[in-house]
Amino acid sequence: MIRSSAPTRIDLAGGTLDIWPLYLLLGNPPTLNAAIDLYATVEIRPRKDKTIVVESKDLKLRETFPSLESLPDNHPLELVLRALKFYRPARGAEIVTDCQAPAGSGIAGSSALNIALNGALNRMTGQRYKNRQLIDIAKNIETQVIRTPTGWQDYFPALLGGVQAVLPTMTGVTSRQLPIDLDDLNRRFVLCYTGKPRQSGINNWEVTKSALDGDKGVLQKLSRIKDAALKMERVLDQGNLDRMAPVFAEEWTARKTLAPGISTAEMERIISAALREGALAAKVCGAGGGGCLAFIVRKNARERVAAAITRNGGQVLNFRFVRRGLRVREI
Template identity: 40%
Template sequence: MREVVASAPTRIDLAGGTIDIWPLYLLSEGALTVNVAISLLARCRARERRDGRLAIVSRDQKRRLVRSLGAPVEPGEPLELLARLAQLLAPPGGVDIETDCDAPAGSGLGGSSALAVAVATALGRLAGRPLLPRQRLVLVRDVETQVLRVPAGEQDHFAAMYGGAQTIEWRAGGGRRNAISVGLTPLRRRTVLCYSGASRFSARSNWDMVKRRLDGERHAARALEGVISAAQEMREALLARDWKRAGAALKAEMSHRRKISPLVTAGPVAPLLAAGWRAGAWGGKVCGAGGGGCLVFLAPPERVPEVERAVVRAGARLLDFQFVRAGATVTSKPTSRVVLSQ
């Protein structure tokens, strides 16, 4: 039986999240997102079957599913996202799918989107119908929207597909990606990434922000304009490799974001932000939609250890990672942590 293994990176969004959700980016000029791919990978191993069945094993979620490949996928069923992707892309004879993700569930690092990209990449290659990157991106976004029942953003898919540091300019017709030349090693020396310990459901927080803007709430509109301005400032700071300026942009983005919805700083977010700032970080923000998940800080290298100690004392867990340049990748043999079931 033929098999394919694929992986895709998650990401840290430095500025401009939520703006990537249609139709928000059509309501503002200069809409922009800045993110960087990281080494916390999502992985998929796909192997052909000949009995028309679909078998899914999710290692990180500790869930299994066996069903007919052709049976309708019901809303809310276990592993719905993977089942829908399999129906669209898997070989007609059936498929075994095994998945794993290094990022904690609900981390705000785009883990579910990276996993969907890895699965779409593996299944397309296995079936002999590999999609072009933009085709995969659009397909995965649309399937995620079906599963979430609210519009899904796109920035996570760009990071998973292409890797590296990038800006995504949003306009009519979707996003346009621009790779940016950033010193990933010096940026890493100034970055702290921690997990709050509280998983969050991004659709809830994001939809609250989208709804407030579409309902015409003036404070939400002004705050989203501030998020865009912070993203533009972040781009210029990274291009100039002005890390202190980048930290200030990170702090400004969070300052505007928290004004959009009270859900952004719910749970442990506010105390962790305060702990990082008191320890000497230039700036910090939630990753993704907020309300839990991960937080990222930028700090002078000499202050990074103190910021790390401060957020740990406040209840967070540090995440070890590197910034990476590679996006979705197909390998000829299984990668680590994914072991095919017997």
């Protein structure tokens, strides 16, 4: 049996800019994020026959297929099925997936699951691919599934853990791990789930198309997000975590201008309540319209902020930042 797990993430600054070819239009800015211990997990039990059984615990779905060749393209478990088609294991298998991130939370649960799945299937089929190649494979599979442009940033914390600066270049996308004191970072953050998005936030395709069409308004908004990302990179490089909050707030202010549905009245109510109790800044995780809000809080104010969030309808998620990324074990 093979077991794998990969962490989700909180994006700190620069999301959306990691989508090809947006970063090429903006001078290849960084995206900053940090891995957290809400894990996606995969368990594979090889079978002696060709039957493939796929179970998603978090989606409460279980399907049985007679063979690899019988796997459909359009299916609620398409991410798993497309990964199976790519790796083409010689035998059947029972695959069980799960994710601790709530549905639509915006903390990259599907990308973490994608990396965990690729890690497990790569081990099952003889480790034909190096770790870095798993990012390319996972990104391509996800694009096939959701049929819209996808960014790079979510795969790096899932694979590598820690605090990452995801760096697009003319020869490819790389990352570097930032030497941040995670205990200090943990004391400064609160994560809140506001519920599954009822409306879409950022539409990646519309933003990308507008930028490619030369829409000056969209390009200016993306440039403001870029400025915040560059500032966040400098702050993290210097290890001066006291300076994170103003940049976090600046990124959120810029991000809200990209589309009208990124923030909601419910989210703004929770943010206002948290700010009154000692939060210094807040920002949505992922595309917005719901999902998770991350808060940077004053030291010793975490409990007051968490209570304010709960009173106003938010669900506080217990988490810690972690250095570990993808882990694959054979049992």
